[in-house]
Amino acid sequence: MMDKMMDIDLMDEFESPASQKLNMKRPAIVPIDDNHPFDLDAYINTYSGRTQIDRLIFLLPMCPTLAPQAYIMALQLIQKSRDTTQIHQLNQAYDSVLAVDSSLPSLADLPTVEQKWAEDTNSRNNADRQRLEVELKTYSSNMIKESIRMAYRDLGDFYRSTGDFSTSLKHYTKSREFCTTGQHVLDMCMSVLELLLEQRNYAHITTYVFKADAALESSTTIGRTASSGAQSAPPSREKIAAEREKVQTKLDAAAALANLGQGAYDKAAKYFLKLGPIKGLEHWASTIVSPSDIAIYTTLCALATFHRSVIKAQLLDNDNFSVYMEQEPYVREIITAYLSSRFNVVLENLERFSTRHNIDIQLSGHVAALTNQIRSRAIVLYFQPFASIKLDRMSTAFGWTNEQLEQQVVSLIEAGEIQARVDRQNQILKAKETDQRAVLFSRALKAGQDMAAANRKLLLRMRLQQADLTIKVPRSLMHPSEYLQ
Amino acid sequence: MSLAGSSNSNTQAQAPPAEQPPPVEQVLQEIVNNPGAAVLSKLLKSYPSKDKDVRDNALREWALEGQDPLSVLDPVTNTVGFVYLLAARSEPRSSRKPALVDVERFCAHFIPEHARLAPERLMTFATCLSTSWDPNPHLLLGPLFDLVTRYPPTPSHLTALHPAFLRLCVRTHHYSAALPVLSHPILHIETSISPLTYNDNLIYHYAGGCALGGLKKWREAEEFFEICASAPGQAAAAIQLEALKKLTLVQLILYGKAIPPPKYTHPTLVRLSKNSPYGNLARMYPAPSAELQAFVTKNLEVFRLNAGLVEQVVARAPRWLIKKLTSTYLTLNLSDIAKQVQSNTEQIRSTIIDTGEVNASISLDDTVTFSDTVTQFTKEDVESALTEAQEQAKLLFKLEREMQLNKEYLAKALKHKDEGSGGFDDEVGFSSWAEESMFG
Numbered sequence: 001m002m003d004k005m006m007d008i009d010l011m012d013e014f015e016s017p018a019s020q021k022l023n024m025k026r027p028a029i030v031p032i033d034d035n036h037p038f039d040l041d042a043y044i045n046t047y048s049g050r051t052q053i054d055r056l057i058f059l060l061p062m063c064p065t066l067a068p069q070a071y072i073m074a075l076q077l078i079q080k081s082r083d084t085t086q087i088h089q090l091n092q093a094y095d096s097v098l099a100v101d102s103s104l105p106s107l108a109d110l111p112t113v114e115q116k117w118a119e120d121t122n123s124r125n126n127a128d129r130q131r132l133e134v135e136l137k138t139y140s141s142n143m144i145k146e147s148i149r150m151a152y153r154d155l156g157d158f159y160r161s162t163g164d165f166s167t168s169l170k171h172y173t174k175s176r177e178f179c180t181t182g183q184h185v186l187d188m189c190m191s192v193l194e195l196l197l198e199q200r201n202y203a204h205i206t207t208y209v210f211k212a213d214a215a216l217e218s219s220t221t222i223g224r225t226a227s228s229g230a231q232s233a234p235p236s237r238e239k240i241a242a243e244r245e246k247v248q249t250k251l252d253a254a255a256a257l258a259n260l261g262q263g264a265y266d267k268a269a270k271y272f273l274k275l276g277p278i279k280g281l282e283h284w285a286s287t288i289v290s291p292s293d294i295a296i297y298t299t300l301c302a303l304a305t306f307h308r309s310v311i312k313a314q315l316l317d318n319d320n321f322s323v324y325m326e327q328e329p330y331v332r333e334i335i336t337a338y339l340s341s342r343f344n345v346v347l348e349n350l351e352r353f354s355t356r357h358n359i360d361i362q363l364s365g366h367v368a369a370l371t372n373q374i375r376s377r378a379i380v381l382y383f384q385p386f387a388s389i390k391l392d393r394m395s396t397a398f399g400w401t402n403e404q405l406e407q408q409v410v411s412l413i414e415a416g417e418i419q420a421r422v423d424r425q426n427q428i429l430k431a432k433e434t435d436q437r438a439v440l441f442s443r444a445l446k447a448g449q450d451m452a453a454a455n456r457k458l459l460l461r462m463r464l465q466q467a468d469l470t471i472k473v474p475r476s477l478m479h480p481s482e483y484l485q
Numbered sequence: 486m487s488l489a490g491s492s493n494s495n496t497q498a499q500a501p502p503a504e505q506p507p508p509v510e511q512v513l514q515e516i517v518n519n520p521g522a523a524v525l526s527k528l529l530k531s532y533p534s535k536d537k538d539v540r541d542n543a544l545r546e547w548a549l550e551g552q553d554p555l556s557v558l559d560p561v562t563n564t565v566g567f568v569y570l571l572a573a574r575s576e577p578r579s580s581r582k583p584a585l586v587d588v589e590r591f592c593a594h595f596i597p598e599h600a601r602l603a604p605e606r607l608m609t610f611a612t613c614l615s616t617s618w619d620p621n622p623h624l625l626l627g628p629l630f631d632l633v634t635r636y637p638p639t640p641s642h643l644t645a646l647h648p649a650f651l652r653l654c655v656r657t658h659h660y661s662a663a664l665p666v667l668s669h670p671i672l673h674i675e676t677s678i679s680p681l682t683y684n685d686n687l688i689y690h691y692a693g694g695c696a697l698g699g700l701k702k703w704r705e706a707e708e709f710f711e712i713c714a715s716a717p718g719q720a721a722a723a724i725q726l727e728a729l730k731k732l733t734l735v736q737l738i739l740y741g742k743a744i745p746p747p748k749y750t751h752p753t754l755v756r757l758s759k760n761s762p763y764g765n766l767a768r769m770y771p772a773p774s775a776e777l778q779a780f781v782t783k784n785l786e787v788f789r790l791n792a793g794l795v796e797q798v799v800a801r802a803p804r805w806l807i808k809k810l811t812s813t814y815l816t817l818n819l820s821d822i823a824k825q826v827q828s829n830t831e832q833i834r835s836t837i838i839d840t841g842e843v844n845a846s847i848s849l850d851d852t853v854t855f856s857d858t859v860t861q862f863t864k865e866d867v868e869s870a871l872t873e874a875q876e877q878a879k880l881l882f883k884l885e886r887e888m889q890l891n892k893e894y895l896a897k898a899l900k901h902k903d904e905g906s907g908g909f910d911d912e913v914g915f916s917s918w919a920e921e922s923m924f925g
Contacts, residue, residue, distance in 0.1 A: 413813045423815040425852050430815055441862045448870050452877055453708065456670050459884075461717055461749070463674040469683045471718025471725075 182219025202261030249280030
């Protein structure tokens with residue numbers, strides 16, 4: 001019974017990310033030219049494992065110029081994997097790009113997957129699955145907890161490699177019942193986290209980060225008490241601390257990605273900045289999120305949400321983060337330009353690397369929102385010291401036309417971000433002068449009136465309740481139109 | 486108009502009740518002799534029978550020496566008798582309706598303290614008046630007004646007369662007649678003065694809101710609709726939903742946007758109203774007139790009941806759009822405004838100048854310069870506000886004292902104090918795994 005319910009839940013869960021993807025705002029086609037440089041080989045080679053294929057399939061529909069190259073790359077990678085279902089996804093992605101640009105070679109002209117490979121892989125998968133299931137059955141009947149846990153874990157790994165994620169998650173979570181130490185729980189949490197991150201199922205990541213945190217806590221404290229008892233412990237203490245830091249770094253990365261995925265950019269930036277050294281990420285650095293990705297995500301999120309002083313202290317003057325920044329030198333350029341108020345450079349750079357940002361599997365849906373926030377903050381920052389400024393001067397600083405600037409400024413005024421008004425006739429932006437005394441007076445008087453009215457209404461309400469004149473049964477009343485004609 | 490003296494011939498033919506009460510003439514004489522209001526009220530309550538219908542039938546047929554007793558009795562000395570007779574005679578089944586002169590005479594002169602001895606009878610009479618048998622219902626406004634203003638101990642007491650009067654005002658479109666009554670907010674509810682139901686409160690405030698809306702007193706109308714919509718109860722009444730719809734429209738006229746109703750409003754009402762076309766209208770407001778008009782036309786059937794208000798809401802949209810521009814621009818060309826508001830320049834010019842609501846000047850080359858509205862406060866303003874606040878504070882203080890003397894309150898407060906501390910032992914451990922959201 002429980003199992004069945006669980007199944008249903010798991011199925012639901014795996015459908016949701018797909019529907020989320022549909023809602024995401026993504027550009028249909030991204031430009032790739034001298035002004036928007038992008039090197040597919042270099043990009044893909046920083047990753048390894050399944051994410052390479054995922055990323056290729058993701059960027060295929062957006063880049064018609066790279067489509068055939070990406071197709072062939074993905075095809076080769078798939079043939080090295082064990083998941084035959086990906087061929088179908090790849091073909092679909094290519095079909096959608098064909099629909100946009102019909103000058104591309106059709107699927108028939110491109111190399112296809114070897115039939116023999118598909119058959120071989122499928123039969124091998126079948127054999128493996130049967131073997132693992134038999135193992136699980138034997139262990140279960142023998143009631144050996146540790147072996148059962150490992151059998152579940154292996155099945156989870158197996159299903160993950162063949163692309164059956166819901167079954168994989170089911171087996172991972174099932175193994176939890178047979179965990180005997182904190183370390184086991186931690187291992188299971190890490191496996192689930194990897195799986196969820198691959199699936200970009202952000203909603204549940206924080207739950208597992210929380211669980212893993214607790215497991216980490218308990219496993220290290222147990223380790224410490226055990227070591228203080230035994231004499232041979234001292235060398236292992238440092239090892240434990242190092243191990244702990246690595247796990248913590250991964251957990252922070254997972255939490256950061258989850259927050260980014262759900263649009264909580266400020267939290268995402270905070271978590272990214274908590275990350276330890278790159279080596280703490282271990283294999284995650286290539287399978288899930290590369291250090292250069294982290295540099296980009298952190299910078300964009302921080303610029304969109306942090307104050308200038310915080311950006312300087314936490315990004316530029318942060319030794320740990322500067323290691324990440326070295327991976328993508330243009331990021332440092334953006335930050336320094338932002339801090340020295342050269343906003344046109346910031347915006348130019350954002351535009352220049354928009355292709356890189358847009359085809360990123362994690363960032364893609366948020367590029368537009370992040371760019372908007374950065375732009376708004378920049379305008380607000382720029383205008384702050386002025387009482388009035390010519391629109392011409394401002395538009396040169398941002399590299400826009402006057403109309404574009406006015407549009408931006410007006411939307412910011414309406415949102416209450418800038419206290420100013422536009423003088424359209426003289427093309428001047430002028431800060432609002434408010435008579436604080438008058439404002440205070442009118443606010444006080446209004447507050448007084450509102451309070452008196454609220455008191456009156458609440459008193460009546462109290463009296464009604466005291467007299468028990470409350471509406472009880474939903475009896476149909478006379479139609480209101482009777483009193484109104 | 487006069488309905489008196491139609492059939493007093495069969496008075497004598499009435500079968501005498503079983504317990505042989507005193508003959509009719511004697512009782513009438515009693516009324517005339519005026520033995521004191523309390524005694525009389527007790528007597529009439531069960532005369533000639535305890536059964537209400539029998540009593541009313543009997544009272545209806547009464548006559549005094551061949552004359553209509555109403556024309557003989559004096560409303561000042563015989564208030565109680567008058568009330569009983571009027572109530573019985575004005576009922577819908579009655580064939581002998583009281584004459585308007587008598588009704589007027591009574592309402593203008595009755596003694597409130599005496600009338601309060603027979604509240605239920607008086608309410609019957611008032612309800613009959615308001616749902617009236619008269620071909621010219623507006624003639625009854627005067628008497629009802631007298632009733633409403635003279636009967637309650639203070640103008641801020643709610644009585645069942647209030648909704649009756651308001652309904653008549655709204656029905657006959659005599660909105661301003663209700664103003665003196667509406668200007669006193671209701672603060673007291675006493676069921677001993679008149680029998681009240683929750684409907685009385687709802688109808689009074691709803692109809693009051695309609696009347697004030699009809700007079701374009703939007704701020705007051707807003708308060709009345711809000712009171713109706715947020716009245717306490719476990720269930721939601723249909724009239725509250727109507728009130729909430731009207732509240733939304735009034736707020737759009739008044740502020741250019743809808744303000745969420747108070748937190749204590751029934752959640753069903755809020756949801757229903759939000760999902761109705763009214764909610765959608767509020768969300769898109771203010772938009773160019775053409776857009777709004779198209780939306781209204783599309784939902785004509787829904788807006789039919791409030792067509793007048795909706796029309797005013799739509800008509801006021803350009804004003805809010807221009808107002809929005811004043812906070813973002815210092816100067817604008819007239820044609821630019823027209824483009825933003827999607828209306829022609831002439832109309833804008835007249836909106837700006839005529840209503841006097843937007844503080845701006847137009848130069849020869851059609852440049853509009855917006856200037857801030859400067860509000861000045863005099864010492865008197867501040868002082869009067871302070872006095873008001875002090876009075877409020879005094880009132881609240883008094884109420885709190887009353888509350889603290891209340892036995893029930895004290896009992897509850899003490900109980901809470903005993904239970905005071907103690908909370909959940911919130912240990913989060915692995916045992917909670919199974920309840921995680923993932924597993925349902």
